[in-house]
Amino acid sequence: MKIRNFLLLTFLVALFLGCAGREPTPGVTDSEILIGNIQDLSGPMKELGMALPHGSNLYFNYINGKGGIHGRKIKMVIEDHQYNPQKAVASAKKLVEQDQVFCFYQVIGTSPCEALRPTLEEYKIPLIAPATQSGTMSDRSRRGWEYIFHTDTGYDKQANILVDYAYEQNGDAKVGVIYQDDDYGANVLKGIAEAEKRHGVTVQKEAYQRGATDFAGQVMNLLKGGATHVIIGGVVREPIIVMKTAAAMSYAPQFLGISPTMDHRVVLGAGKEGEGFIAANFAQLYNSDVEGAKLYRELFENSGTDPKVMGMYNFYGFMTAMVLVEGLERAGKRLTRAGLIRAMEGIKDWDGKGVFPGISYGPSDRAGTESVVLVATRGGIQQIISDWIE
């Protein structure tokens, strides 16, 4: 009798646990994992809105082709936020409630990502690899920090490292910086301020407005100030114009750039004036010899896409997809949002087929990489000239 009661009890407990365990996670079925991506498809950064998800899908399709993750294929839904934070939140709510996505991935832009924080908190849904290098993404004093896993080295760290590099090259260097007067620039300045404190110097700071096309004033001021190293906190157009303007003034400092300037279009646009330009980057180049980059080129060529799409941003989508897939793999067969967060926290010194310097997260660490390589333009070709610098 007692044994029967015991068995019955065991059975009931098992049933209860079984049911609890099998509570369905949104976006996860036996054959599919649905993830949500919010890109800028029709706003100021729309050229990236296509390149990033295309790169991600290259890797997802590759993984799906190999049988998926624990038997589940990855499917990505893309929404358009037009670089409008408000629309980003609306899209996020739509993705969570209507499409029922499992997690967010690669949402582009600092302010859209920042605006998502209350939503992430509300639904307890993780955001993996936001497509921005702002150091604020891994700032633990901000709301909902535990749901954001930032992969890239922050702009502040990069600026810091670049100032160090300048002083390493030349002990008497005078450093200047041209920064965009917005959230991007603010983050760059934060890093500069830290470096100033450490070296006990002042860096000459010149601001420009987002969308500016004339930098004669800023370059002239730097020339007058006698800066020998100029850090450009721009994107693609700004470094080109700055370097050409400086050349026209016969002013030849060493130009250094924050990672968004590491695009090969800068090399193409700046031509011979861009010779010797050194940009920081938080990962290996798409045309380098590491295994991840080789795989990328192979998959890209097999996809039959217009070769113009190939490049840094397309590869960025690809490599962050590797991070997400790694997290999903580690989260195991029984996939939950909390499980993904725990699994991501378990990633330590993981280099993504040689692409990253070694990504580490932890229960109180959301910054993936904290180092950069320097990429120099020599003879019109971008080459890595340093090891990982921290």
Next chain:
Amino acid sequence: MKSRYADENLSWIAPLVLLVIAIPFLIRGVTFSYKYYLYVLNIAGIYTILAVGLDILSGYTGLISLGHAGFLAIGAYTSAVLVDQAGVPFGLSLIITPIITGLFGLVVGFPALRISGMYLGLTTMGFGFIARRLIIALRAWTEGSAGLEVSNPVLFGFEFANDWTNYFLIFTFVVAVIVVARRVMNSKIGRAFMAIRDSERAAEAAGVNLTRYKLLAFFMSAVLAGLAGVLFAHTMRFISTDHFDILLSIYFIIMILVGGAGSIYGAVLGSVFIVLLDFLLIPAFKDWMALFVAIEVADIQSLIFGLIMFLFIIFQPMGLYGVWLKIRIYWKLFPFNPKKRFT
């Protein structure tokens, strides 16, 4: 003696309130993703408050403003700083912030005493840019362009923490603003505004103090924008300069034009219509289009907005509210409708 508001029909208030209360329950009954729809409606509600203010300024008084996103931003940031950094209670900020924004309205309104038309449009547009620069410059409080996290609204000890409660908070103000604005516009003030719009000289000859009323129009309009800003900051919970760009100001102009300028109801219809179009209908349309043609560059949004404005200005200059008025007259006269009037 005839009372002051005797010719204003007030019977619509009760059904309006009932409708506003019923809508979230209806949505929740119909769909699981009600929070998403409520979020969109909340945005529509906030913009409605602002559009009513813009209607008072542009529709009633005939002073164009292309800088209302600036007032919204000032309202939002002022309240965020007051509540989160100075420790002012949210309830008090609901009163102080609109007044501060209203004072900004007076400053901007000052040049309006001398200039009008396109020049005023440019001046106010300049104000929109200045407001953004000001926010970036006042880094110590606003964190510059990095954006500011804002706390939840707390009123009488109750915290509005989700879209559901926010809806009731926002729409209480929407209804109040519509009722008050409608009544004020039917009073001496409203008549003075319309007189200024129709002819400044005639108005002045009839004893309307131009300086006073023009400044009052700007003040009232900015107060409402400030109120919208307070609600915006605390219900969106994150504000940045990216929220308040020049396009948003143009968006507000589209709202009152499409809704029908100079009627308050038009501003309400217009803002709800445009927000729903922008957040729900156009994305749905895009998804539907994507089934047939591959649209890589999704620029349909601006195309559709442009087209709508274009069509409304040509065929329905009185906007959505004008359409409604025509329908109403049609029914009243039915079946004796003079055909020509309604084609």
